[in-house]
Structures are given as structure tokens and as C-alpha cells.
Amino acid sequence: MAGGWARDGAVQDQIDDSVNDAVAAARARLPKGESAEYCDICGEDIPEKRRLAIPGVRTCVECQSGKDRLVSHAAFNRRGSKDSQLR
DSSP, rough: OTTTTTTTTTHHHHHHHHHHHHHHHHHHOOOOOOOOOOOOOOTTTOHHHHHSSSSOOOOHHHHHHHHHHOOOOOOOOOSSSSSHHHO
């Protein structure tokens, strides 16, 4: 149920678009190309099982975990509020 001038189903469309954007962003962050045998950050061996599971991997699990903690997962509010639009 949408309100105001929005058509029925508009809220679900916003939710679907937000999910699709998040999936596209996650896929864009996936490694591509040939996997490295040694971590680009610390130089430790990358286990063969990791290289087979994630084609194009360039970091060991420990270094990747550190990188993941630093990634900002900025959310995009499609509806927005007046305050957010004025900034």
C-alpha cells in the first residue's frame, strides 16, 4: 500500500531496487582474474582451497578480514528525508 501520489507497489519497487543495488555492489567487489599464491598484503601463502573457492583472490583470510572491516557500507536512502536532502 503506497501513500500520497505513489502508485500501488511503489514501496516494494524501492525495496527491490535497494536489494538489486546492494547485490550489484557486492558483485563488483568480487576479485577477478588469476588467484595469487601469496597474499598481496602480508606475503603469506594463500591456501589452495581458498584459491579454488574464490577465483582471482589476492589476499589471505586474515588480511581480507581486516580489509572488510574498513569497507564503508554506505546505505542509500531512496526515499530520503527533508534533512538528508538539505545537506
